[in-house]
Structure formats: C-alpha cells, structure tokens
Amino acid sequence: MSAAxxxxxxxxxxxxNRFGTHVVHENLDLDVRRGEILSVVGGSGTGKSVLxxxxxxxxxxxxxxxxxxxxxxxxxxxAQRSLLERRxxxxxxxxxxxxxxxxxxxxxxxxxxxxxxxxxxxxxxxxVKIALAGLPANAGDKYPSELSGGMxxxxxxxxxxxxxxxxxxxxxxxxxxxxxxxxxxDQLILTLRNAxxxxxxxxxxxxxxxxxxxxxxxxxxxxxxxxxxxxAAVAALDDDWIQEYFxxxxxxxxxxxxxxxxSH
Amino acid sequence: MxxxxxGAAVFxxxxxxxxxxxxxxxxxxxxxxxxxxxxxxxxxxxxRVMVDASELRVLDTAGAALLLRLLGGEGxxxxxxxxxxxxxxxxxxxxxxxxAMVGRGAAPAARKGSAVGDVLAHIGEGVGTFxxxxxxxxxxxxxxxxxxxxxxxxxxxxxxxxxxxxxEQTGLHAVPIVALLTFLVGAVxxxxxxxxxxxxxxxxxxxxxxxxxxxxxxxxxxxAILVAGRTASAYTAQIGSMRANEEVDAIRxxxxxxxxxxxxxxxxxxxxxxxxxxxxxxxxxxxxxxxVCVLSLGIPVPMFMSIIANDVGVSHxxxxxxxxxxxxxxxxxxxxxxxxxxxxxxxxxxxxxxSSVVQSIxxxxxxxxxxxMICMExxx
Ligand SMILES: Nc1ncnc2c1ncn2[C@@H]1O[C@H](COP(=O)(O)OP(=O)(O)OP(=O)(O)O)[C@@H](O)[C@H]1O
Ligand SMILES: [Mg+2]
Numbered sequence: 001m002s003a004a005x006x007x008x009x010x011x012x013x014x015x016x017n018r019f020g021t022h023v024v025h026e027n028l029d030l031d032v033r034r035g036e037i038l039s040v041v042g043g044s045g046t047g048k049s050v051l052x053x054x055x056x057x058x059x060x061x062x063x064x065x066x067x068x069x070x071x072x073x074x075x076x077x078x079a080q081r082s083l084l085e086r087r088x089x090x091x092x093x094x095x096x097x098x099x100x101x102x103x104x105x106x107x108x109x110x111x112x113x114x115x116x117x118x119x120x121x122x123x124x125x126x127x128v129k130i131a132l133a134g135l136p137a138n139a140g141d142k143y144p145s146e147l148s149g150g151m152x153x154x155x156x157x158x159x160x161x162x163x164x165x166x167x168x169x170x171x172x173x174x175x176x177x178x179x180x181x182x183x184x185x186d187q188l189i190l191t192l193r194n195a196x197x198x199x200x201x202x203x204x205x206x207x208x209x210x211x212x213x214x215x216x217x218x219x220x221x222x223x224x225x226x227x228x229x230x231x232a233a234v235a236a237l238d239d240d241w242i243q244e245y246f247x248x249x250x251x252x253x254x255x256x257x258x259x260x261x262x263s264h
Numbered sequence: 265m266x267x268x269x270x271g272a273a274v275f276x277x278x279x280x281x282x283x284x285x286x287x288x289x290x291x292x293x294x295x296x297x298x299x300x301x302x303x304x305x306x307x308x309x310x311x312r313v314m315v316d317a318s319e320l321r322v323l324d325t326a327g328a329a330l331l332l333r334l335l336g337g338e339g340x341x342x343x344x345x346x347x348x349x350x351x352x353x354x355x356x357x358x359x360x361x362x363x364a365m366v367g368r369g370a371a372p373a374a375r376k377g378s379a380v381g382d383v384l385a386h387i388g389e390g391v392g393t394f395x396x397x398x399x400x401x402x403x404x405x406x407x408x409x410x411x412x413x414x415x416x417x418x419x420x421x422x423x424x425x426x427x428x429x430x431x432e433q434t435g436l437h438a439v440p441i442v443a444l445l446t447f448l449v450g451a452v453x454x455x456x457x458x459x460x461x462x463x464x465x466x467x468x469x470x471x472x473x474x475x476x477x478x479x480x481x482x483x484x485x486x487x488a489i490l491v492a493g494r495t496a497s498a499y500t501a502q503i504g505s506m507r508a509n510e511e512v513d514a515i516r517x518x519x520x521x522x523x524x525x526x527x528x529x530x531x532x533x534x535x536x537x538x539x540x541x542x543x544x545x546x547x548x549x550x551x552x553x554x555x556v557c558v559l560s561l562g563i564p565v566p567m568f569m570s571i572i573a574n575d576v577g578v579s580h581x582x583x584x585x586x587x588x589x590x591x592x593x594x595x596x597x598x599x600x601x602x603x604x605x606x607x608x609x610x611x612x613x614x615x616x617x618x619s620s621v622v623q624s625i626x627x628x629x630x631x632x633x634x635x636x637m638i639c640m641e642x643x644x
Contacts, residue, residue, distance in 0.1 A: 128328075
C-alpha cells in the first residue's frame with residue numbers, strides 16, 4: 001500500500017472511560033490508519049461499543065485524547081464538528097434506525113440534509129444504497145419495526161453508506177446475518193474499501209470476517225488495547241484469552257476455511 | 265490528496281463513432297452537476313458507445329449509481345468487462361452497484377384518489393376506528409377486572425413494591441400541583457361568587473358556593489383532569505416504549521401475564537391515589553375560597569367554618585368522593601390500554617400518548633356529566 005495508507009486517521013491516547021465507579025477503559029491507546037480495515041475484538045462487555053462511541057464523540061472521556069482526522073471532535077465548534085461527522089458512517093450495534101421513518105426515508109434523511117439532493121434524487125440514490133446493502137426492493141417502504149433482525153443491520157448499513165463516508169464505523173455488522181449474507185457483507189465492505197479508500201473500524205465477534213477482510217486486529221482486554229497488529233502477529237501472541245479466541249474450535253474452523261478459500 | 269475536480273461526461277460522435285469520456289470526480293459532492301449532464305446525455309447513449317474512463321479519478325457509490333443510470337445495466341456490465349481504463353477498485357464498485365440493481369425497475373407511481381372518495385374513506389375509517397376503540401375498551405375492562413379478581417384472591421401475587429412505587433409517582437408527586445391548582449380555582453370561584461352575589465346582597469352565600477362546588481364537582485373533576493394529563497400519559501409512554509422494545513412480548517414469553525404485571529399495580533395505585541388527591545383538592549379549593557372570603561368579603565374564619573358545617577350536607581362530600589375511584593379506574597384503564605396499542609415506533613408512542621390524554625379527559629368529563637344528571641334525578 002502507498003505511503004498515504006500508513007497515515008494515522010484516528011488516534012486515541014490515554015483514554016479513560018468510566019461509568020460511576022466502573023472503569024471501562026484505562027489508558028487506552030489506539031491508532032487506525034487511513035484505508036485499513038481494523039477489527040476490534042474482545043469479550044462481551046470489554047468496552048468495544050464504548051470505545052466506538054468515544055471515537056465518534058458521543059461520549060466525553062474522563063481523560064485522554066481522541067483525534068479523528070487530526071482534530072479533537074469535542075473541542076470543535078458545532079459547525080466544524082458537523083462537517084467532520086458527515087465523513088463518518090456509523091452502524092450501531094442495535095441498528096438505531098429512526099423508528100418513525102421507513103427504510104428509504106432513513107437513508108434519504110442524510111442525503112437531503114447534508115448532500116442537499118432533491119427528494120426524488122435522494123430517493124433514487126437511496127434505492128441504490130439499499131440494494132447494495134442487500135435488501136430486497138420491497139423493504140424500502142417498510143418501517144424498522146417490520147424488519148427482521150438481519151434486515152435491520154442491512155438497512156443500518158445502507159444509512160451508514162448514504163454519504164459515502166471516509167470512515168465507516170461498524171458495530172457487529174454481521175451478527176444476526178445468515179452466513180451467505182455475512183460473506184456478501186464482508187465482500188461489500190472490501191469492495192467499498194478498495195474503490196473508495198475507506199477506513200473501516202469494525203467491531204466484531206465474527207471470526208470469518210476477521211480472517212477474510214481485516215488488515216489489522218486490535219484486541220481489547222484488561223481495559224486497554226492489548227495488541228494492535230496483523231492477524232498473524234495477534235494470533236501468535238502469548239495470552240490465554242487470545243489463544244482461546246483464535247485457536248479454540250471456532251477460531252480453528254474459521255482459519256481453516258479462510259486458508260482453504262485462498263488456495264482455491 | 266489534490267483538490268477535488270468536478271466530474272463530467274464528455275460525449276462526441278465525430279467520425280460516426282460515439283465516444284463517452286468520463287473525467288474527474290464522480291462523487292456525491294458533485295452530484296448535482298453530474299446529474300444534469302447524465303440527464304442531458306441519456307437519450308444519446310446507446311449500446312455501441314465507447315466509454316473511456318481513463319481520466320476518471322474517483323468513483324463513489326453515488327457516482328456509480330449515476331453511471332448506471334447513464335449507461336444502463338448492460339452498459340455498466342460492458343464497461344466493467346472492457347478495457348476502459350477504469351481502476352480495479354472502481355470496476356469492483358461499479359460491478360457491485362450494477363449487480364445489486366439488477367431487475368429493479370423505477371418505483372411505481374403513487375396511487376391517485378378522488379377527493380370525494382378520500383373523504384368518504386376517511387369517514388368510514390373514523391367510524392370503524394371509533395367502533396374498534398369502544399370494543400377494545402370493553403375487552404380491556406373485562407381483562408383487567410378478571411385479572412384483579414384472580415390476583416385479588418391470592419395475596420402472594422400482590423405486587424406491593426410496584427404498587428408503592430407507582431403510588432409515589434402518581435400520588436405523592438402530584439400533591440403540590442393539585443393543591444396549587446385547586447387553591448387558585450377556589451379563589452377564582454369565590455371572586456366570581458362575591459361579584460355576582462353582591463348584586464343581590466347575598467355575598468355571604470359565596471361560602472356555600474365554594475363549598476358546594478368543590479365538594480361535589482370541582483375537587484374531583486379538576487384532580488381527575490390533572491391526573492389524566494399527568495398519569496395517563498405516563499402510563500401510556502411507559503407501557504408503550506416497553507411494547508416498542510418487545511419487552512411486553514418478553515413478559516408473555518416468560519409465561520407471565522402483562523396485565524397482572526403492568527396494569528394491576530398502576531390501576532391500584534391510581535385507585536388509591538386519586539381519592540386521596542381529591543380530598544386534598546377539596547380542602548385546598550375551599551381554603552382558596554376562604555382566603556378570598558376573609559380578605560375581600562370580611563367573613564371571619566369561624567363564621568366561614570360554621571356556615572359550611574351548618575349548611576353544607578355531608579352527602580355532597582360523599583358524592584364527590586364516590587366519583588374518584590370511578591375516574592381513577594377509567595384513567596388507568598385508558599392509559600394502560602393505549603400503551604398496549606403502541607407498535608414499534610417512537611411516533612406510535614407519541615400518537616398513543618396524545619390519544620390517551622385526550623380520551624381520558626373526555627371520558628372523565630362525560631362520566632361526570634352523566635353522574636351529575638343521575639344525582640340530580642335521584643335528589644342526592
Ligand atoms: N451508558 C452506560 N452506563 C453504564 N455503564 C455502561 C454504559 N454503557 C456501557 N456500560 C458498561 O461498559 C462496559 C462496556 O460496554 P460495551 O457496550 O462497550 O461492551 P462491548 O464490548 O461492546 O460488548 P458487546 O460485545 O457485548 O457488545 C459494560 O460493562 C457496560 O456495562
Ligand atoms: Mg457492543
């Protein structure tokens with residue numbers, strides 16, 4: 001990859017997050033490079049979603065700094081902050097679709113508000129995004145409460161992709177998708193990254209995703225990022241949890257599948 | 265990265281060969297410009313056009329969608345397959361967009377209806393909805409009463425914690441606002457009475473006016489209306505957001521009865537709270553009246569008290585208090601029932617909360633009017 005690829009786009013230093021007395025992060029450091037797909041893994045409740053929320057500026061950390069595109073979001077005036085936020089696409093763990101809007105309207109909203117498209121144009125473009133995300137054509141007119149769990153994920157991806165963001169934050173995007181759909185999802189992310197040079201911050205438990213599309217893996221444990229490196233280096237680290245994670249029955253199956261795919 | 269260059273499509277058909285050159289950034293930022301060009305060129309593009317994308321710098325999904333519109337599915341397919349100078353990534357993206365949109369036509373046109381037809385349809389819907397509301401309400405009354413009976417016989421299933429928590433919310437926290445409001449209305453009624461009755465030289469009857477109206481009607485009516493606004497909405501929003509979050513389904517799936525768990529504690533809480541609040545309302549309304557009587561009519565407090573004690577029968581107090589549990593039952597019922605009708609969206613929570621407040625105030629006033637007529641006929 002070119003020199004631009006190693007440029008740091010998200011820089012987290014000494015991050016401390018706590019809820020009451022419960023410390024979630026302590027002196028957490030993390031770098032995300034431009035154009036990479038970074039997987040963040042860790043046990044349930046280790047603070048992956050909280051980390052994502054602090055990076056996009058939804059949570060004010062107790063201390064430490066978070067810089068995205070070299071800027072501290074929370075210190076910026078609102079107008080500038082909004083400009084930066086437009087370059088994010090976020091898929092929340094629970095979808096976070098606007099429940100009073102149909103799927104199409106959910107995707108249309110940022111297109112009209114930020115890209116200033118006319119409504120008919122925004123709808124046409126939204127239909128493309130919805131199709132890209134793998135939803136059937138009739139899903140556009142449905143309300144979120146009428147969707148299945150996997151469809152909610154796809155609709156949320158369509159909304160995250162609406163503005164063709166520079167950084168895509170995905171919180172467990174393939175949880176709840178069928179394996180075929182999950183594989184297609186992985187490929188879509190890869191295609192988008194290759195075409196647009198997206199940076200992808202991917203929180204996931206899906207070992208297949210990790211083996212097939214990620215460039216680097218960050219492991220969250222003991223309130224910090226234990227290691228942030230290529231898959232091979234992470235899998236080789238001498239740590240009980242990591243060994244269990246990558247070399248347990250599921251980890252082995254996924255790695256075998258990934259290797260098998262490459263040799264075909 | 266160098267500065268963004270607006271994308272463009274350059275078409276020429278010199279020497280009988282149609283050529284299309286794609287240049288610059290085909291991105292969302294240049295959507296408006298590109299759209300104009302695409303719309304202008306679309307009619308001139310056919311299957312034989314040669315596409316040259318070697319000067320295309322950046323392509324995003326919005327740009328790919330525009331290309332798809334310009335070239336059509338076939339054209340995009342050909343472009344991806346041919347050696348057009350498109351980058352590897354751009355090709356993959358275009359292919360992904362093209363594949364995703366295969367077999368998707370334009371959206372069907374919206375249905376057109378006639379104005380008269382629409383009006384009739386609305387009326388029909390309205391009547392249908394009213395009827396369904398009435399049936400639902402009766403059904404819910406039955407459900408609640410049977411649950412009350414079932415649970416009432418078994419003290420082990422009484423949910424005292426939940427009851428007390430609800431009692432605090434609906435009763436205790438409402439005391440200040442109820443007391444203040446009725447105090448003010450009491451003062452206003454006394455002022456009115458003083459002004460009108462002074463013309464007949466009967467301003468001392470202001471005392472009777474205040475006492476009658478608050479014991480019989482205003483105490484309970486004002487409290488019920490306040491509680492309808494305050495508590496019915498809270499009940500609907502609480503149960504409604506649980507519905508939207510599938511929590512009510514979870515209660516069912518755990519083999520529990522949502523009516524027993526959610527409705528009964530709220531119902532009992534209001535059945536206790538509303539009479540207590542009504543009592544407070546009566547007292548504070550009369551106090552408000554008394555203040556005016558003392559200050560502007562010069563009626564001393566002991567005289568005020570003795571007029572009430574001698575002239576105003578206890579039956580008025582009983583009639584007023586008797587209405588309180590009835591109102592409480594109706595308000596809690598409507599609040600909870602509307603909550604259960606919520607489906608899925610934040611909008612729906614809002615709609616049903618509004619509806620529950622409007623309905624419960626309406627029902628309170630209606631039932632109060634009916635009760636007034638009955639009491640008059642019976643001479644109570
Ligand atoms: N708003 C909040 N208030 C209090 N505690 C919170 C809040 N949000 C998260 N937490 C706590 O922070 C910790 C990390 O939560 P987080 O949602 O980031 O977990 P996670 O790593 O995303 O887990 P999962 O893989 O299950 O999604 C948890 O222990 C959680 O209880
Ligand atoms: Mg999470």
